[in-house]
Amino acid sequence: MTRHEDDMERTFAALPPAHGRGFAQTWWGQAWLKALEGTALDSAQLKTGRRLARAGAVGAVSVRPGRLTAVVQDRDRTAHRADVLLEELSPGQWDRFLDMTAERAGHVAALLDREMPPHLVEDAADSGVELLPGLGDLEPECDCGAWDHCGHTAALCYQVARLLDQDPFVLLLMRGRDETTLLEDLQARSGASTTDSAEPEGVDAAEAYAAGDILPPLPDLPGLPGGPGRPPSLETEAPPAPGIDPAALSFLAAQTAVRAHGLLRGALQGDLRATPAQDAVRLAAGDPGREVADRLAEGSGRGREGLATAVRAWRHGGAAALSVLDEEWRAEGETLARARAALESAWDTGERPELRARGNRWTVAGTPVQLRLGRDGRWWPYRKERGRWQPAGGAAQDPATALASATAPASAELAPGEGNSL
Structure with missing residues (x-):
């Protein structure tokens, strides 16, 4: 079931300025920004885009299959139409994604909760469907005449990262299906799987032995299972042997x-x-x-x-x-030069915090906030809590975005062995 593209357009009102916070808090929002920041050739345009998005210069955002559109205002109030294109999934890819999702109730529940867990994206990739954009997948168009990402298209992408945080159906709409159509398709597949009575696969054992002089063809090798197997129950009437903890074994x-499936x-x-x-x-x-x-x-x-x-x-x-978390190493040579350039371009001159460097760690002077540089060039936010440096968020290519995560209010995180489920 499909609907006309014009019927699937959604328009989101302009968001307020984003001072003091990162553009993406969820892992899928950060993956969206990675697709932008890892492709754009001009880091100065990314910096301009972040500044415009933080200032609230991005107007209402129109989302429809394959395209994002918004009007972005420069500092001098000049308005530009910015578009970002993302390839839609083919009908065959949608069929594979819907079949995979309908078989796993947890995937449907996560989407309805406005979440996109990593295993949903991994299972989709195993089915040959890439939901999140990769490097080079976000194609810019702007009436300012730039041929690569300009400040206007970058600002649009940063703003859309905030929308994706709130609702991953925005990404699915860009890929070609709106929420209503998607849920109706999933419901139709789920209903068909419970009402259809398929013929059993294979050959009856008696028939196979009766035709013993005929060698049947070997079956194809099995592929990757759709999910981890379920271990047998260890609950028995007999008490466990001394030193055996059934709960720990289970x-x-x-x-x-789970680990075997991942391996x-x-x-x-x-x-x-x-x-x-x-x-x-x-x-x-x-x-x-x-x-x-x-x-x-x-x-x-x-x-x-x-x-x-x-x-x-x-x-x-x-x-x-x-x-x-565990490694402290000295950034030298080209690595150090790239780090310093990223720190210099991340903020306007008057907004740049005073940073004190030690190894791969930059601490904001006079605050319990720190940035750590990973060996892959990404920045990780840290915050000192009760005298101990604690991870404060996911990685970001932009040190200003990472630092905003570190200065945001700390969310409650449980230690192992705490909480209702532990």
């Missing part, structure tokens, strides 16, 4: 299934990287319960507070964020 079995995906993609230290933090981030969390804290050598900090880092960015 948790580890479930986590092992298989990584092997198929040629990406197998993990260390025991990272694995301990990953397990703790799965809310294992207080007893298992205490054992992980002891076994990892981090202690309970150190593990809680490591879990916060992991939840902000996985292994990359954990490396930034």
Whole structure:
């Protein structure tokens, strides 16, 4: 079921100025900005775009399949029409995405909660559907005559990152389907899967043995399963043997299934990287319960507070964020030059904070706020809480955006073993 493109247009009122906050708080909003910042050839235009977006210079944003449009005003009030194009998904890609999503109730529930969990995007990619834009996918058009991203199209992209934070259906609309159509298609697929009575696959065993002189063709090799397997229940009437903790075993079995699925995906993609230290933090981030969390804290050598900090880092960015937490290194040569250039261009002269550098860490003078440079060139925000530096958000290419995350009010984050589910 599809609708005419004109019927799928949504218009969002101009947002207020964004002083003192980052443009993207969610991981998918940050991925959107990465597609912009990793492609634009002129960092000065990105800086202009951030300044215009923060000042509220972006008017109402029109979103429709394949295109974003807004009027952006320069400092002198000159208005420019800015458009950003994003390729729509093909009908075949939409069919694969809808089939995959309809099979997993958790994906539908997440979308209805206005969330886009990483496993939804990963499962879509496994189906051959890239939801988030990659480098070079955001194509600019502006009446100012620029052939690459200008300050106007960059400002539009920064503003749309805020819209994506609030509603990931904005991204799906750009890819070609509005919320109503998408949910109707999902409902139709879910209903068909429960009412259709498909013929059983395979051959009856008696028939196969009766035709023993005929060699049937071998089946195709199985592909990556749609999700991790479910371990068997360990609940029995017999009491556990001394030293055996059934709850811990159940948790580890479930986590092992998830890890095995991830390792298989990584092997198929040629990406197998993990260390025991990272694995301990990953397990703790799965809310294992207080007893298992205490054992992980002891076994990892981090202690309970150190593990809680490591879990916060992991939840902000996985292994990359954990490396930034644990490693302090000296930025030198070209790396240092790039870092200094990024810091110089991130703020206007009068707005630039006083930064004191040590290694790959820049602390804002007189404040409990810090920026850490990752080896991949991204900036990570940190905030000192109770005398300990704590991760304060995800990475950003722009140090000003990262710093805004560090200065925003701290959100409540649970340590391993705390909260209702632990």
